Amino acid sequence: MTDTPPLLSIDNLAIGQGDNAPIVERIRFTVARGETVGLVGESGCGKSMTALATMGLLPGSLRVRAGEIRLDGAPIHALSQRKLRHLRGPSMSMIYQEPLTALNPVMTVGAQIREVLTTHLGLSRAKAHARAIELLTLTRIPDPAARMGQYPHQMSGGMRQRVVIAIAIACQPSLLIADEPTTALDVTVQAQILRLLKQLQTEQNLGLLLITHDLGVVRQVADRIVVMYAGSVVEEGDTDTVLDNPAHPYTAGLIAARPKGSRTEGAGRLADIPGSVPAPENRPTGCVFRDRCAIGQAICEGRRPLLTAHAGHSVRCHFPLSAASLASEVPS
Amino acid sequence: MTDTGPKTGNGTSGTGPRTALSSPTVRYVLRRLLQAALVMVLVMVGSFLLVKLAPGDFVDALAGTRDLTADQIAELRARYGLDQPVFVQLIRYMSLLATFDFGYSPINAAPVMDVILARLPVTAILVVASVTLSMVVGTVFSVIASRNAGRPLDLVISIFMLLLYATPSFIIAVLMILVFSVHLGWLPIAGFESVGMGYTGWTRFWDVVEHLTMPVIALCTFYIAIYGRIGRASMLEVLKLDFVRTARGKGLTEHRIFYVHALRNALLPLVTMAGLQVSSLMGGAVLIETIFGLPGMGRTAFDAVFQRDTNLLLGVVFMSSLCVVIVNYVIDMLYMVLDPRVNLK
Amino acid sequence: MTRSFETLRRLAHHPSGFVGLMLIALVLGMAVSANLLFPDGPWAMAGPPRLAPGSDPRFPLGTDTFGRDLLSAIFYGSRVSLMVGVSAALVSIALGILVGAVAGYFGGWVDDALMRLTDAFQTVPNFLLSIAIVGIIGASLSTITFAIAIVAWPMIARLVRADVLRLRTYDFVQSCKIIGMSDMRIIFQQILPNCMAPVIVTTSVLVANAIIVEASLAFLGLGDPNVMSWGTILNAGRQELRGASWITISPAIALVLTVLSLNLIGDALNDVLNPRLKERT
Numbered sequence: 001m002t003d004t005p006p007l008l009s010i011d012n013l014a015i016g017q018g019d020n021a022p023i024v025e026r027i028r029f030t031v032a033r034g035e036t037v038g039l040v041g042e043s044g045c046g047k048s049m050t051a052l053a054t055m056g057l058l059p060g061s062l063r064v065r066a067g068e069i070r071l072d073g074a075p076i077h078a079l080s081q082r083k084l085r086h087l088r089g090p091s092m093s094m095i096y097q098e099p100l101t102a103l104n105p106v107m108t109v110g111a112q113i114r115e116v117l118t119t120h121l122g123l124s125r126a127k128a129h130a131r132a133i134e135l136l137t138l139t140r141i142p143d144p145a146a147r148m149g150q151y152p153h154q155m156s157g158g159m160r161q162r163v164v165i166a167i168a169i170a171c172q173p174s175l176l177i178a179d180e181p182t183t184a185l186d187v188t189v190q191a192q193i194l195r196l197l198k199q200l201q202t203e204q205n206l207g208l209l210l211i212t213h214d215l216g217v218v219r220q221v222a223d224r225i226v227v228m229y230a231g232s233v234v235e236e237g238d239t240d241t242v243l244d245n246p247a248h249p250y251t252a253g254l255i256a257a258r259p260k261g262s263r264t265e266g267a268g269r270l271a272d273i274p275g276s277v278p279a280p281e282n283r284p285t286g287c288v289f290r291d292r293c294a295i296g297q298a299i300c301e302g303r304r305p306l307l308t309a310h311a312g313h314s315v316r317c318h319f320p321l322s323a324a325s326l327a328s329e330v331p332s
Numbered sequence: 333m334t335d336t337g338p339k340t341g342n343g344t345s346g347t348g349p350r351t352a353l354s355s356p357t358v359r360y361v362l363r364r365l366l367q368a369a370l371v372m373v374l375v376m377v378g379s380f381l382l383v384k385l386a387p388g389d390f391v392d393a394l395a396g397t398r399d400l401t402a403d404q405i406a407e408l409r410a411r412y413g414l415d416q417p418v419f420v421q422l423i424r425y426m427s428l429l430a431t432f433d434f435g436y437s438p439i440n441a442a443p444v445m446d447v448i449l450a451r452l453p454v455t456a457i458l459v460v461a462s463v464t465l466s467m468v469v470g471t472v473f474s475v476i477a478s479r480n481a482g483r484p485l486d487l488v489i490s491i492f493m494l495l496l497y498a499t500p501s502f503i504i505a506v507l508m509i510l511v512f513s514v515h516l517g518w519l520p521i522a523g524f525e526s527v528g529m530g531y532t533g534w535t536r537f538w539d540v541v542e543h544l545t546m547p548v549i550a551l552c553t554f555y556i557a558i559y560g561r562i563g564r565a566s567m568l569e570v571l572k573l574d575f576v577r578t579a580r581g582k583g584l585t586e587h588r589i590f591y592v593h594a595l596r597n598a599l600l601p602l603v604t605m606a607g608l609q610v611s612s613l614m615g616g617a618v619l620i621e622t623i624f625g626l627p628g629m630g631r632t633a634f635d636a637v638f639q640r641d642t643n644l645l646l647g648v649v650f651m652s653s654l655c656v657v658i659v660n661y662v663i664d665m666l667y668m669v670l671d672p673r674v675n676l677k
Numbered sequence: 678m679t680r681s682f683e684t685l686r687r688l689a690h691h692p693s694g695f696v697g698l699m700l701i702a703l704v705l706g707m708a709v710s711a712n713l714l715f716p717d718g719p720w721a722m723a724g725p726p727r728l729a730p731g732s733d734p735r736f737p738l739g740t741d742t743f744g745r746d747l748l749s750a751i752f753y754g755s756r757v758s759l760m761v762g763v764s765a766a767l768v769s770i771a772l773g774i775l776v777g778a779v780a781g782y783f784g785g786w787v788d789d790a791l792m793r794l795t796d797a798f799q800t801v802p803n804f805l806l807s808i809a810i811v812g813i814i815g816a817s818l819s820t821i822t823f824a825i826a827i828v829a830w831p832m833i834a835r836l837v838r839a840d841v842l843r844l845r846t847y848d849f850v851q852s853c854k855i856i857g858m859s860d861m862r863i864i865f866q867q868i869l870p871n872c873m874a875p876v877i878v879t880t881s882v883l884v885a886n887a888i889i890v891e892a893s894l895a896f897l898g899l900g901d902p903n904v905m906s907w908g909t910i911l912n913a914g915r916q917e918l919r920g921a922s923w924i925t926i927s928p929a930i931a932l933v934l935t936v937l938s939l940n941l942i943g944d945a946l947n948d949v950l951n952p953r954l955k956e957r958t
Contacts, residue, residue, distance in 0.1 A: 055581055081586070088583035101574035104593050105673055106600075115592075116582045151672040167582060367793065374797035379809075386813040498937035500889045502896055503929045506911070510918050510925065608799070615804025619893055623915075633805055634897070637812035645809060653800045660800075 005073030006030035007207040008054065008092075008175050012067035013077075015049050015058065021280040022065060023049050025231040028307070033174060036201055036208040038222030038239065040215065040254070044277045046231045047211045051177045053077070054209075055094050056084040071175065089120045092175040093168040095197075098184050099160035103152040109163045110148030116170040135166040140196060158189035162196070169200060176201070177209045182217065194221055215254060219243055227251050230277055230288040237313020247310045247320035249293050287318065295319055357668070364664055368657045373426075375653045376646070380425055383642050384418045390438055393640040412438065425646070434650065435643040439636070444647040447632065452651065454524055454628035457544065458620070459613045459655075462551040463606060469552070470559020471599065477560065478567035478598075479590065489560070497557035501616050505550035505623045512546065519546055522625035547624045551616050555609050559602055567598040600671055607660035614652040687949045694945025700938030704931075707755040715749035719905035723749070727921045738927045741913055747924065751931050754907040758888045758935060761822055765887035766880055768826035773833025774876070778864050780834070781841030792838075795831040803828035807890055811899045818901045821894060825887045833876060833883075840872030874950045881943035885936045892932055907932050 008031040016022035024046040031037045039047045052058050054069055056079065069077040071091060076084065096102040104112060113132040117123045123131060129148070136144035139162035152160055161181060168176060178197060182190035198221045201208045210222060218225055218239060225242045227235040227250065235248040246252040253273040275292040278284070284291050290300040299318050307316045391408045394400065400408075409415045413424060428435060434444035477489040513521040525531070525540050570576065571594050579589045617630030625631075629648050636645040668674050688694040717723065722744040723736070730739040730747075738747040780791040810824035844850060845868065853863045894900055895908025896915075907928040914924035 057577055057581055059577075085583045085585065088581055090583070094581050096574065096578065098574065102578045104575045104579070104597070106596055106671060107593070115584060115588070119582070119584055119588070153673045164578075167578075367796070370793055371796045371800055374793060375801050378797060379801070379806075382809065383813060494937065494940065495933075498885075498940050499933050500893060500936070502893055502911075503933065506915065506918070506925055507929065510922050514918050514922070611800065611802050612804075613802075615802035615806075618802075618805055618808055619897065622897060630805070634808065637809055640813075649801060649805065649809070652802050652805065656800045656802070 005070065007033045007035075007072060008209065009070045009073075010050065010054070010067070011070070013050065013053065013064065013069060014066040015046070015053050015062055016065045016280075017061050017063070021283065023062070023231055023280050024053070026067065027228065027231070027233045028067075029226045029233060029236060031175065031207045031209050033207050034201075034205040035224065036198070036210060036222045038218035038225045039209060039211045039228060040213065040218055040225060041228035042213060042277050044279075045228045047228050048179055050228075051094065051179050051209065051211055054177060055088060055092065056081065057094075086120075089116055089173065090171040091173055092177065093171070093173045095161070095164050095168050095176070095178040095181045097180040099157060099164045100152060100184075102164055103160060105152060108149050108151055109155070113148075113163070113167055113170060116167055120171045132166070132170075135170055136162070138169070138200070139163075139166045140192075141166075156189075157185050158193065161185060161189075161193055165193075165196065165200070169204065169206075172204060173206070175207045175209065177211070179211045180213070181210075182214075183212075190217075197221065215243065227254070230283050231280060232288055232316065233307060234289065234317070235313065235315045236307070241312050245311055247313070247315040247322075248289075248317045249295055249321065250289050252321055253292075287316075289317075360668075361665065364661060368661055372650075372653060372657055376426065376429060376650060377422065379646055379649045380422055381418070383646060384421065389414055390640040390642060393638075394438075408438075412436070429650065434647040437636075437641055437644040437647075439639045439641040440644065444643050447644060448629065448647050448651055451627055451629045451632045454626050455614070455617050455621070455630060458547055458551060458617055458626070458628065459610060461544065461548045462555070462613055463609055465548060466552040466555035466559060466609070467602065467606070470556045471563055471602070473556065473560035474563025474567055474598075475595070477564045478571070481564075481568060486564075490564075493557045493560045496553045497561065499553065501550045501554060502619045502623060504553050505546065505620060508546045508550060509623075519543075524626050543624075544626075547620045547626060550620050550623075551613055555605075555612075558605065558609075562605065563598065563602055566601050567594060570594045570598040573597075596670075600667075603663060603667060603670065607656065607663050610659045611652075611656040614655065684946075684949060688942070688945050691945040691948060693941040694949070697938045697941030697945060700934055701942065704755050704759065704935050704938070707752045708759050711749075711752040711756060715746065715752060717749070719750045719753040720745060721749075727917070729921070730923050730927075739921075739923050741910065741924050742917060742921070747910070747927055750905050750910050751907070751927055753905045754910065754928060754931065755935070757818070757901075757904050757906040758891060758932070761818060761825070761891040762884040762888040762939075765822045765825040765829065765891075766883040768822065769829035769883060769887075770833050770876060770880065772826065772830035774837050774869065776830065777834035777837025778841050778869060781838035782845055782860065782864050782868065784842075788838075791834075795834050798828060798831045801828075804890065804893065807894065808897070808899065811894055816894070816899050816901050818904065821891055821899075821901060822887075824894075825890045829883055829886065833879060836875045836879060837869075837872055840875065841868055844868050844871055878943060878946045878950055881939045881946060885939035885943070888932070888935060888939075 010030070011028050012026050013024060013028070014022045014026055015024040027046075027050065029037065029039075039050065041047050049058065049062065053062075053064055054071075054076075056076070058064070064077045067077070068075050071087065076087065079087075103109065110129065110132055113135060114125065114128040117128040117131055118125065121128075132148060133144050136147055141147055141159055141162045147155070147159070147163070152163070155163070161184075165181075176197075181197065182193050185193060194217060197208065197210070200206065201221075208221075210217070212218060222239045224237065225235075225239045226233055227242070227248065229250050235242060235246065235251045242251060243255060246255055250273070257273060273292055278288075278291075284301075286302055286304055287293070287296070287300040288304070290296040293300065297319070303318075305316050305318045307314045310320045311322075389409075390412075391400075391405055391414065394408070395405060406415070413421055416424075425435070432445070434448070436442075437444045437447050440447050473489055473493065477486045477493075480486045508519075509521055512519045520526070520543050523543055525536065525543055529539070531539050576589060576594055579593045584593075614630070617628055618634050619630070620626070621628040621631040622634055629652060633645060633648040635641075636648065689698055712718075723746045724733065724740050724744050726740060726742055726744040728736055728740040728744070730737060732739070736746050736748065738751065740746055741750070776791050776795065780788040780795075806828050807824040810827065811820055814820050814824075841864075850863060850867060853867050858867075891900070891906065892908035892911065895906040896911045898912055900906045900909050900912070910928040911925060911932075914921070914928070917924050
């Protein structure tokens with residue numbers, strides 16, 4: 001890349017609670033302006049925590065323990081809540097997995113969209129109202145003006161997620177983080193929401209960090225993919241390169257585990273990878289994936305592999321797979 | 333668009349003729365009204381039987397204080413229908429009650445309605461002032477405590493709430509009299525207003541306020557503790573919910589997150605307590621009005637019990653239960669507005 | 678047995694549970710030792726009237742208008758408070774469980790009828806009803822206990838009903854029905870043991886409330902005239918606020934501490950038996 005810093009750069013980031021084992025260990029990736037990056041992994045691998053850390057919304061006593069998060073080149077991981085507040089909304093915003101609980105049950109959706117506009121843009125109530133209807137129109141919600149006076153529980157899941165999206169794009173942020181935005185929705189609605197996100201991303205030149213466990217979703221919208229496992233990035237590269245030629249056994253396992261034939265369906269059950277993601281305190285020494293890996297050897301136990309270049313992308317494995325060995329299992 | 337349509341909410345009815353009765357809201361309002369009426373009937377039948385099944389009536393009480401001949405006693409019983417079987421008396425009483433006729437209070441030598449209407453204002457002032465004060469003060473404490481959760485101030489408030497929660501109203505009343513009337517001489521010990529001073533206008537108002545300060549505080553403290561404790565717990569629960577994180581993610585000020593988003597959700601459970609509080613205050617008024625010598629309904633009920641003035645006692649039971657029923661009904665209707673999710677099952 | 682012992686052990690390790698248990702043990706000790714320490718009983722005129730506390734070592738809390746030893750009265754008063762408190766709570770729990778279980782299990786019109794009855798009892802101002810019962814039937818310990826219990830059961834009934842409504846849809850209840858177990862056996866053997874936690878938590882509140890109501894009745898002159906209750910002393914002390922306020926102060930402190938200890942135990946039980954609320958910081 002050139003001299004201009006990437007929109008979001010996460011460098012050496014570690015997240016943890018007190019002196020406990022870190023949940024996220026020294027991860028590193030970037031999101032460029034106008035780029036869609038898919039952050040992929042099983043639940044419990046730390047991808048949501050990475051997103052929340054970026055927003056400065058880590059729950060409870062979780063803290064950024066090391067590393068940097070930079071937005072437009074400026075470090076934001078150590079900012080006070082007061083300063084972060086001015087970035088949330090105008091510079092970055094987030095879409096959540098469960099749109100029902102993400103919205104305040106006793107406020108109309110209109111009020112919940114308006115308050116972002118009045119807070120950050122200083123719009124009057126009337127102007128904010130008009131702008132909120134425009135935003136709802138952008139999200140393709142049917143009959144946007146009538147939705148303004150409704151409460152979240154009166155809407156379907158898909159419409160609620162459109163409201164959450166309207167709130168997120170209200171102040172035209174440059175970075176949008178979407179944390180499993182379609183997981184809680186009906187299958188037919190999932191595709192619509194994804195299309196909407198992709199379209200908004202293109203129109204507004206957003207940097208989109210899409211967190212998901214669904215490789216089909218990633219293939220559909222992401223330019224690049226970052227695969228996380230047990231708090232570490234294990235593979236990273238162009239979506240097509242990684243998905244067509246996975247070099248890490250974990251990525252390969254993810255791809256193999258996908259139900260074949262359908263892209264949007266299926267929650268990516270990992271029947272083909274034995275065991276489950278270890279809890280932070282139970283992570284093995286050496287390679288974090290070694291006790292679930294079919295090709296592990298002695299060195300995997302002794303030394304943690306580094307993220308190294310391999311066949312046009314990066315992978316963290318002592319024995320990266322070659323394209324040929326997997327040809328039969330790659331989805332078309 | 334293939335989004336499923338909005339889940340049917342308030343006021344939208346299905347197919348068929350759109351009469352008022354087909355609206356779930358109207359049906360809910362009417363059904364609650366019917367339930368309230370049924371509860372009132374149950375209350376009155378129960379109270380009537382309780383009072384009648386016990387030995388002794390007001391004639392006995394009267395005979396204890398002055399000499400009555402057997403003829404006079406029989407005549408008095410006949411005049412008030414006390415010689416009839418209980419069942420007949422019940423039917424007669426209930427049918428009169430349906431026309432808001434509470435009967436006659438022999439002890440006061442006046443219709444029960446007149447006696448109650450004369451005493452109602454004092455109790456009403458006490459109850460309304462207590463509900464308002466305890467809600468406001470309780471909420472303020474719960475807000476301060478939850479904003480400072482885990483800090484020393486929170487602990488101090490929690491201990492204070494615990495003490496208020498454990499101190500019965502009559503103890504508060506007696507201790508306040510001891511401190512503020514006996515020792516400091518700041519507040520009048522008893523009565524509704526200064527007798528024979530001929531105060532009018534604002535002078536009279538402040539005189540009444542001085543007289544009612546201690547009674548109202550005594551009735552309040554327990555519910556201040558309840559609102560404070562429930563409010564704090566509820567606030568801490570709400571602050572953990574996802575939509576608070578969303579509000580923070582929207583870049584709202586902490587002030588707005590706390591007071592606009594969290595507080596309204598957290599206070600909903602407090603609203604439902606108000607009905608219970610009114611019922612409990614109507615009972616507590618008996619104690620407090622007796623201690624402070626206030627001419628209210630509670631004091632009246634207390635005297636009616638001792639003088640076996642059945643009609644008057646039942647009248648007070650009716651009026652105070654009616655107040656509770658009305659308050660509960662209003663709260664239910666209010667809740668429909670405050671919490672749009674309310675399920676009109 | 679081991680489970681209730683385990684609960685007790687965890688209660689003693691909870692800070693407010695510990696303080697509560699210590700205080701209630703103190704009150705219990707007073708109740709048990711009253712006739713050993715004061716064989717003459719609480720009514721004996723043992724010394725000069727209106728003796729201030731501290732002026733005579735024989736009467737650490739002083740004496741009342743009739744020269745009766747206040748310390749002795751406080752000790753005997755704890756018996757009345759605990760007895761009425763516990764028995765009224767037990768009666769109301771029994772009533773509440775019965776009504777709540779039947780309403781929740783059978784549902785339909787039975788539920789409707791019982792819930793309107795519950796509403797009715799929650800509508801009448803409770804203390805007014807208690808006064809009416811005691812005033813009309815006559816003041817004795819059993820009337821007072823009854824008058825307190827009859828207004829306190831609806832809270833338990835609602836708790837139990839809600840739990841039974843939830844539990845009766847569970848598979849184990851359905852299979853009991855299929856194998857032909859009788860309704861009463863299902864209710865008492867299968868369902869009720871699973872909804873006791875909230876009832877146990879509420880018990881301490883019920884006892885505390887009963888103690889307050891008993892004291893209030895006695896304060897109004899509606900106590901059992903044959904027993905010395907804290908309310909009785911407070912009633913007498915009311916006339917002496919100006920000259921002998923200690924007659925009011927010591928029973929007031931005894932009453933508040935007893936209620937406080939029960940509330941503390943209730944809070945602790947809630948934390949111990951209700952793991953959902955444990956994370957409260």
